[in-house]
Amino acid sequence: MSTKRQSRPSTQVPPWREVPVPALRQLPWPVVARSQQLAAGERFPPHAHAWNQLVFATDGVLQVSAAHARHVITPQQALWVPTGTLHHTGALGAAAFRNLYLADDAAPDMPDHCVVLEVSALLRELIVELDRTTADHDPDYYLTLCRLITTQLRRQPRHLLHLPWPQDARLQRWCQTLHDHPGDERDMAYWANRLGASTRTLSRHFERETGMTLRAWRTRLRLLRAIEWLAQGRSPTVIAHELGYASASAFNYMFRVEMGISPLQWRRTR
The missing domain is CATH 1.10.10.60 (Homeodomain-like)
Known part of the structure; x- marks a missing residue:
């Protein structure tokens, strides 16, 4: 009796398709949230921001190259990218994530190097709530969310798991x-x-x-x-x-x- 051999999944990384980096000249608030989806094989070109960034994976797996290292970000994790760090984010499969952009004075106690954070259920809900809150309609509530998020960021467990490049x-x-x-x-x-x-x-x-x-x-x-x-x-x-x-x-x-x-x-x- 013959058996049908199953095909092996390819380990080869497909050619990347670059997508434009969303335009943002300045931060109107201490913390700004932005939702993003990437199709399989899409990535942003290398770029840097004049503020800190938190790349938070909500679905799928993200591959982030930053500061001469590669990081793998899975759901319930986020990568802290300090101001001015050259980086680019891509997705081997379809992925969704939320970015937080943070002014330097909004997160003074965060590290000056990239680090992977575990994201607690509380922090996740705070990020989701910030993303769906219109700051101009309720600035006091929005700023309260900003303070809670930056406080929670300091409390998240950190991982040093990365691949030097x-x-x-x-x-x-x-x-x-x-x-x-x-x-x-x-x-x-x-x-x-x-x-x-x-x-x-x-x-x-x-x-x-x-x-x-x-x-x-x-x-x-x-x-x-x-x-x-x-x-x-x-x-x-x-x-x-x-x-x-x-x-x-x-x-x-x-x-x-x-x-x-x-x-x-x-x-x-x-």
């Missing part, structure tokens, strides 16, 4: 290849020969630019790709195969070590 053009191309094919097992010696450098030189250069060994960087890459795919509904078994693990149990072990819970437990929390 090199600035050297050759290393960028290499890292992009590994990002698109996270199951690639070719070692440093192969890539050193491919890039025209000694293994020692390439290893030293990579660690200087990313602050991580290749082994640690690959583990972080696979973890973040796993989070993307779990949020998209893929099974841990399929993900383990795509990431190059010999078995689902090996993938589950890595995920538990890094996240403290199993892949299925993580998905249930989302």
Whole structure:
């Protein structure tokens, strides 16, 4: 009896289609909310704001490149992007999110670097309420919401989970290849020969630019790709195969070590 082989989901990132950054010259209020949807494969071009930004995922998975690192934002999470930080946001699948734009003096205690925040149910509802409130009709209530939001922002748990991205053009191309094919097992010696450098030189250069060994960087890459795919509904078994693990149990072990819970437990929390 023959069996029909199921096609594997592609790990290749599709060509991005850039969409314009919404025009906003200044902030009329200390905090401004804006809803946004992105279709699969859409992203904004690299840009920076004269104010802070909170990118809050409400549905789908967002991929944000900012400050020489890549971040994966799933529902119930947000990325804090400080004033003047060059960044761009994209969606591999259809996604919806709310942006908060915050003046510097509205959030003086927030960090001066990008950080992923967990978003509590209370903060989520405050953001939704701000988005549907017309400031000019009830300025006192609007400003109260602004103060509550900035107070809550300081109370959200923070994560340092990000993927450092090199600035050297050759290393960028290499890292992009590994990002698109996270199951690639070719070692440093192969890539050193491919890039025209000694293994020692390439290893030293990579660690200087990313602050991580290749082994640690690959583990972080696979973890973040796993989070993307779990949020998209893929099974841990399929993900383990795509990431190059010999078995689902090996993938589950890595995920538990890094996240403290199993892949299925993580998905249930989302």
